[in-house]
Amino acid sequence: MIARALVLCLLAAAGCSGIPASQRETGGALATGSYPDLFHALLGCDSAATHAKIARAWNQLFEGDSATERIYYAAGADMGYVEDIANGDVRTEGMSYGMMIAAQLDRRDVFDRIWRWARTYMRCSAGPHAGYFAWHCTPGGAVLDSTAASDGEEWFVTSLLIAASRWPDGARSYEADARAILHTMLHKEAEPLYGTVSNMFDGAAKLVVFVPSRGGNTFTDPSYQLPHFYRLWALRAVEDGAFWNAAAESSRALIRRAADPHTGLSPDYAAFDGSALGGWGGSHADFRFDAWRVAMNVAMDWTWCREASWERQYADRLLTFFRSQGMQTYGNQYTLDGKPLGKDHSTGLVAANAVAALAATDTSRAEFVRALWDAPVPRGHYRYYDGILYMLGLLEVSGRFRAYEPPGGPARPESAGVTR
Secondary structure (H helix, E strand, O other), rough: OOHHHHHHHHHHHOOHHHHOHHHOOOOHHHOOOOOOHHHHHHHOOOOHHHHHHHHHHHHHHOOOOOOOOOOEEOOOOOOOEEEEEEOOOOEEHHHHHHHHHHHHHHOHHHHHHHHHHHHHHHEEEOOOOOEEEEEOOOOOEEEEEOOHHHHHHHHHHHHHHHHHHHHHHHHHHHHHHHHHHHHHHHHHOOOOOOOOOOOEEEEOOOEEEEEEEEEOOOEEEEHHHHHHHHHHHHHHOOOOOOHHHHHHHHHHHHHHHHHOOOOOOOOOOOOOOOOOOHHHHHOOOOEEEHHHHHHHHHHHHHHHHOOOOHHHHHHHHHHHHHHOOOOOOOOEEEEOOOEEEOOOHHHHHHHHHHHHOOOOOOOOOOHHHHHHHHOOOOOOOHHHHHHHHHHHHHHOOOOOOOOOOOOOOOOOOHHHOOOO
C-alpha cells in the first residue's frame, strides 16, 4: 500500500494543490487506503455475513438460472458477456460494470472473458470510430450501433487499471489497453479520419460528453461524471495527467450545478453549465434511470478523494428527500423539484441511495443502508440494471470497491500532471 504521505505528494504534484482550501479535505481512500464498511459501522454486520451476502449476489447474477436470474453468460471457450435482459442486447455499460465487479472480487476468469468479448465484437478497429467501442451489440456479437457511449469507456479504463494492480502478471497488457482508450478519448480529433466522431471529453468544458459524435458531444450526462476515476487516471497516466485532474474539478462543479438545491435530484442529461436538458427523448430533464447513479458517483468521490465538502451536504439533502417520500414506497422517477413521475420502488435506486450514505452525515443514513441489506437480489425481466447497481452497491457500501494500487506504487508517478 502506498504511504499516505507519498500519495498526497503525488496528488499535489498532479495539480490537486489548486483545489481551494475550503473545498479540500485530506483522508480519502486514495491517500489512506482505508475504505469504510457501513454494513459493519451502522448495522453491526460482521465481515463473514457481508462476504456471504456478496457471494449470494454473485452466484445469482453471474452463475444463476439462465432464464430468471443471471445477467452474465459464457460464450464459447474463452468469452462471455453481460446482457441487458429487458432489451435483449449487450451494452458497454453492462460489460464494463461486469468487468469492474469481477476485478473487485478477484474473478480474473470472468474479467478476461468479458474483456475478450468486448475487444472482439465491440471495439472498432478501423474508420472514424477506431479505438472506441460500439455501445451495443446483439448477444451474438453483431454491432447494432457503432457510436460509443462515454460511460462504457470510462468504466473500461478504470476496471483495466484495477485489473493491472490485482493481477500483476497481466499488468502490461491491461495497462496498455487502458492507456490506448484514454489516448483516444482526448486525441480522436487529431486523427485524419475522425470525421463526425469527436473526442470523448470537451476540451474547453473539460467534461465528458454524452456521446463522442456531432450533436451528442454538445452536452453531458451527470451520471457519467466520475471525478474519483479521473483522479486515479491522473496518478496512473503517462500522458494528459493535468487534464484528468482538471476534469475531476469540472466534473464536481457540473454535478453540483445540476442537482436541485432543495431535493438533490439530478437530471438524466445536462448542458455543460449544469442546466437540465430535455431533448433526446424529451423526458431527460427529469430525474430518471440514468440519474440514479449520480449519488453513487458523488459518494465514491468523497470516499476516494475527500476533496469537496459540499458532497456531504448534497448526500444529506438527497436522502432527506427520499426519506420524506417513504422508505418503502418512494418512486424511481421525479421532476427535479420532487413531483413523482412513477410509483415503482426499484432496487437499483435503493442501492444508489445506500451508497450515498457513505458521504451523508444525517443519522437517517443507517435506514438506507439497512434497506439495501434487506433487499433481495433482483431477478426476472428487469434484473439487469437493478442487479448491476445492487451488486455495485454491496461492494461500495461494504468498503470492497477499491482503487488497488500496483506493487511499488502508481506506474510512472513522475508523469502525473504532465501533458505530452
